Amino acid sequence: xxxxxxxxxxxxxxxxxxxxxxxxxxxxxxxxxxxxxxxxxxxxxxxxxxxxxxxxxxxxxxxxxxxxxxxxxxxxxxxxxxxxxxxxxxxxxxxxxxxxxxxxxxxxxxxxxxxxxxxxxxxxxxxxxxxxxxxxxxxxxxxxxxxxxxxxxxxxxxxxxxxxxxxxxxxxxxxxxxxxxx
Numbered sequence: 001x002x003x004x005x006x007x008x009x010x011x012x013x014x015x016x017x018x019x020x021x022x023x024x025x026x027x028x029x030x031x032x033x034x035x036x037x038x039x040x041x042x043x044x045x046x047x048x049x050x051x052x053x054x055x056x057x058x059x060x061x062x063x064x065x066x067x068x069x070x071x072x073x074x075x076x077x078x079x080x081x082x083x084x085x086x087x088x089x090x091x092x093x094x095x096x097x098x099x100x101x102x103x104x105x106x107x108x109x110x111x112x113x114x115x116x117x118x119x120x121x122x123x124x125x126x127x128x129x130x131x132x133x134x135x136x137x138x139x140x141x142x143x144x145x146x147x148x149x150x151x152x153x154x155x156x157x158x159x160x161x162x163x164x165x166x167x168x169x170x171x172x173x174x175x176x177x178x179x180x181x182x
Contacts, residue, residue, distance in 0.1 A: 052114025053168040056122075059111060060163055063104035064156045065174035070097035071139065075149045080142065087142075095140025096180040101152065102136060105129045105159060112166075121162035128155045 070093045074080060079090035109129060112122040132155060138144040163170040 052111050053118060053166075055111035056108050056115070056118060056163060057168050057170055058173075059104045059108035060159050060170040061173040062175050062179075063101045063108065064160060064170060065172040066097040066104070066180065067101045067152045067156050068172055069174045070094050070180070071101070071149060071152055075146075080139075080144070091140055091142050093177070093180070094144070095136050098132070098136030098139045098152070100136075100175065100180045101156075102129070102132045105132070105155070108159065115166070115168075118163070118166040118168055121166040122159065125155065125158050125162060128158060131155075 070090075074090045074094060078084055079087060080094070081087070084090070106129060109122055109126055112118040128151075132152065135144060135148055135152065138148060160170040
């Protein structure tokens with residue numbers, strides 16, 4: 001018992017230190033009033049394009065994997081229907097996966113802006129991605145239907161197609177359950 005109390009105290013102290021350090025690093029006016037400005041160093045166009053495609057593929061792959069693993073597949077298996085075994089857990093996972101998918105798709109679109117060809121291919125999909133914004137909540141509450149799941153599948157397939165047309169083929173990568181929650 002004393003060992004768990006000691007661990008709790010250490011955890012509390014570390015949390016407070018981290019919180020105070022983060023608050024101290026917020027430095028909004030102090031650095032600006034001193035007249036110091038920080039300018040990012042530029043990288044070559046090739047490096048920006050290479051990293052943009054790589055990041056796009058990674059983010060879109062995670063979004064596709066999460067949508068398929070925790071939304072499309074359970075929906076097709078009937079896990080979201082009333083009275084199904086494990087329905088509540090499936091709905092919670094689907095809600096988290098929906099929010100995760102939306103987040104990763106937005107990140108993928110931002111990454112695509114670094115590559116001219118990829119940005120042209122992905123630009124028309126922004127409206128479709130925005131339409132997914134509240135689907136995570138709908139899934140978590142059990143209010144999503146076939147059209148909602150179809151919307152996820154359609155947007156994911158559109159992003160994968162746009163990536164393929166720009167030379168950045170997206171492969172599904174299923175994130176871990178801890179990545180969904182974090």
